[in-house]
Amino acid sequence: MGVLNPIRDLSDPPKRSFRTVLMGFLLGLGVGGFGGFFLGRTLPAEEPPAAAAVAAAEPAIAADGGSMDGEGPGEAADAGAEAAKDPLADRAIRLDIEIHGSLTASLATRMGSREADTLAAQVSRILVWWFDLRRDLLPGDRLQLLYEPVAGPGEFRVLALLFSSESRGITRRAYYFKSKDSAYGRYFDEQGQEIEKRLENSPIQEYEQITELMDASGRRHRGVDFKADVGTPIQAPFRAVVVRTNWQTRGNGNCLELRYLSSGVSALFLHLDEVLPEIRPGKVVEAGTPVARSGNTGRSTAPHLHYELHGPTGRLLNPFEFHPTVRRALEGDEREEFLRLRQRLDQSLSAGVN
Ligand SMILES: [Zn+2]
Incomplete structure (x- = not known):
């Protein structure tokens, strides 16, 4: 194989059995430019694709970091002051879906197909580092998202993602964080390690x-x-x-x-x-x-x-x-800052979802 510098494979996180999972799916989703082409593909499609019924797609996360769905206000109170300063939380949208068919098809049960395409591409760019999305997404896998609209028609930024596959006992988390000396925000896992390899x-x-x-x-x-x-x-x-x-x-x-x-x-x-x-x-x-x-x-x-x-x-x-x-890791103060943000995002992500 003309490969000179064999490297760790693309799915750094363990679980090789699963690793094949998202990778293909993401690529299938056409990360970057080819989105529409692959998006409609279905994976193991024994289940009726339209069945992507799910828990909650609340329109927004309250600026106080609490949930909008009427859970006790007491809970959100202490997160309030902090989260109010967090511009990310203002416009965040929470989504909780079960996967049936492709990621795009699953998302499209909650939004227009154009939005679903765009959001699927964003999500795919994160998941691709863990799974083969074309082959490895299974019906019943669950995706919880916190995302916000950004400049540009139909554009989104995923703020936090929680993917879980009960059938395999696997959970993956990603959080968007921009460190001070970096021009762009990146996605980190719960420990503060960057998800993308460099x-x-x-x-x-x-x-x-x-x-x-x-x-x-x-x-x-x-x-x-x-x-x-x-x-x-x-x-x-x-x-x-x-x-x-x-x-x-x-x-x-x-x-x-x-x-x-x-x-x-x-x-x-x-x-x-x-x-x-x-x-x-x-x-x-x-x-x-x-x-x-x-x-x-x-x-x-x-x-x-x-x-x-x-x-x-x-x-x-x-x-x-x-x-x-x-794969880079956050350190020192920056890691502390990240962990605080992660806590807020986790609260928002799970608010109102049982
Ligand atoms: Zn290219």
């Missing part, structure tokens, strides 16, 4: 989220997509020679191919805003050298970097297997 020697440092991974065969998506503002610096991950720039720009947009000198692996960087002018074929660049800026050119529907690797024989490689990877 590439070491990453071609891009500042990005909002990985919106699509490479699937096992590469048939649905051949690389990794990093959602990032237009103009974000792209650097050479490893010492490399520049092979070519800006070919097939209709699809690829501005683009760059590097060949890593120690491994012979070729790396494609697509949809760039620009390749830096000094980056010409034949030039050798050291690891970390700025080579381009990310963009939204070619066949791209939102600003992102598409990063794709091919072994010396042309075989596709998964960047998350080729690169070493890390």
Whole structure:
């Protein structure tokens, strides 16, 4: 397997049996751009898909952190003062659904299909780090969400997520948290460990989220997509020679191919805003050298970097297997802050749901 740096698999959290679960599903959900295409798929669909009946889809979480569904006000009281300062809690919406059919289909029992598509894509981008969603979601699995609308029509941000599969005895939690020195919020598990893995020697440092991974065969998506503002610096991950720039720009947009000198692996960087002018074929660049800026050119529907690797024989490689990877953890004061937020989100998430 031309993989040079075998890494932990994508489902860091234990339970290998389950790990296959969400991964595919998410990818199936078309994280990033292909949402509509895969969303309608159903998984083990012995159950009537429309049966996604569920507990509660309360319209909102009260700003005081308590529930809106008339549970005793006493309970919410002590969380009140704190949560009132939390802008995230103001517009939060709680949702509690049982999965029947695809994630999108399940969500669509509670909202319009467009909203369900969008929200499913968001949820998928979190769950994909744990499960194969295409194969591993089971009827009866339960998803509890706290989310809020954000700028842009039909856009949402998931604030907290609790996924549980009774049949497998598995629970997974994710919380949105923005640390002070980071431009973007990220999802963390209950211990304060980041859920997304990061590439070491990453071609891009500042990005909002990985919106699509490479699937096992590469048939649905051949690389990794990093959602990032237009103009974000792209650097050479490893010492490399520049092979070519800006070919097939209709699809690829501005683009760059590097060949890593120690491994012979070729790396494609697509949809760039620009390749830096000094980056010409034949030039050798050291690891970390700025080579381009990310963009939204070619066949791209939102600003992102598409990063794709091919072994010396042309075989596709998964960047998350080729690169070493890390999962970051919050520490010190920041972890304390996160744990306080988590507590509030947990209260909101479970309010009124038994
Ligand atoms: Zn892509």
